[in-house]
Amino acid sequence: MNTSIGLRSYWKKCRQVIEEKRALDLIFSLMSLLVIAILPIFLTSAYWHGVLVVAMFYALAAIGWNLLGGYTGQFSIAPGAFCLIGMYSSALLVHYWDWNPYLGIFMSVVSTATIGLLLGWICLRLRGPYLALTTIAFAEIIRGVIRFSYDITRGDLGLSVPKLYGSGVGHLDYYYTFLLVVIIVQIFLYFLIKSKIGLYLQSIRDDEVAASGRGVNVVWWKTFAFALSSLICGLAGGLYVHFIGLASPEMGLLMNSGLIIGMAVIGGMGTLAGPLVGGLILHPLSEYVREFGVQHMVVFSFLIIVVVRFWRAGLYGSLKNILERLIFHG
């Protein structure tokens, strides 16, 4: 009897916590990351550790894009370009001036935030296809400049850079570094989205005209979202380049931006956990099917069509809807 009352009051307390809409997102995100944290105990293959590092890189980029596309409603098609800028910002400084890679990564963050701010300002009055086309044009300019500045960037050959933890080290150091960064970014975004800034961003997504009439400085907060989203993509790029040891313009291909956006959409746009789930499931899955000689992009594209057709809210988004119904409506 007492146990049952105790359980009931505990469940009531849990419901009160979850009632705050985004708490479910954070709980699910942290649980997913906990699974990733203990996975190496069971999964000992260095190859799969590497695959998961790349998955976390994509997840981080998708999380960054989601802030702009999912929470603020600005459909940029340039996350890959910002990863590219992040990669080269650090790569050039480390390659030519022997900067410490950590300082290089810091500069990746600074440079992408600055360029994101500039792009945000350019795109202020653009919406829908106009915004999408402008960001595509921006991405192509960045990739083109890097490809054709052969004397500095070595063009398509790529620029070799030292790894963060030196050569000959397994992937586990990188694995936990990426994991830590993703956890910090997720917790930061959780508090940001549940703060008044999160309310402003989401109000712009839902109705820019109404948001402005209700006192939200649309110009400022859209630019802020562009800068912060770019910063996260830049951070992902800066970390990634010191994991693979090579900066290559390939990252700026539209296909890569499509992959990043696709991961956010398949996972669940406008949710905290969605892009994380998208990145952590889709990249390993595409690597898995590659073993069978299947073109991973075919599987990926097929998945996008299925999810968009049947689960518009995305994998996590749909699960969240079910969980909310179970928790709040019995």
Added chain:
Amino acid sequence: MDKDAKLLEVKGVSKRFGGLQALRDVSFSMDEGELIGLIGPNASGKTTLLNIINGYYPPSSGTIYLDRHRIDSLNPNQVAKQGVTRMFQATRIFPRMSVLENMLTIAYAVRRIPSRDIVQKARKILARLSLDDMIHEDAGNLSGGQRKILEFGTCFMANPKLVLLDEPFAAIHPELKGILEEFMIAHYEEGGTLLLVSHDIPSVVASCPRLIVLNVGTIIADGPTEEVVKKDEVAEAYLGGIV
């Protein structure tokens, strides 16, 4: 403060959209604590006038003062921060945000009440509007009438100096309309200032002590409601003999 200073002063405002003259030399003023009904046939310029006061359109000529501060060159968000809130004719809410979040957004953005009081105030208003049991529901899941009530409620979240209501009673259930009317009158009786645009003439006449009538972008009558409705041209052309 100057005793004669008006809360809102609209002076010689005109608005032209290409070849269309939407407003022509519109002038009127509002004292603090007034409830004014703004009526007129379709395309008479009522919503355009609200859009200009609200900062969505700059006037082609003329000036607008709120509390002696010129506001006709401000953006909508700056006008909102000065204390002007607005309910739109076509309901505008944030559908993917909860009912409570819809209420909080304006209060945080305009910064006119202390942060610590905001949630409590939102809950109080939602309770008065019978939306308190839907506080965590996504606003997009509300019915059309409930959405309208929610948007109405947001207007009162941040101690507004002036509330602009554009067709608040259109297409809602009489019971919900009663809730809105009651709330609006209570706000007026507490000293609030409201400008009500509505085609629901009986409601406007019953609740507004002063009436302004617009026709083809020009004010054709402005005065106490009982006097304005007696004017032949107003009664015949715009009130259809209802009063």
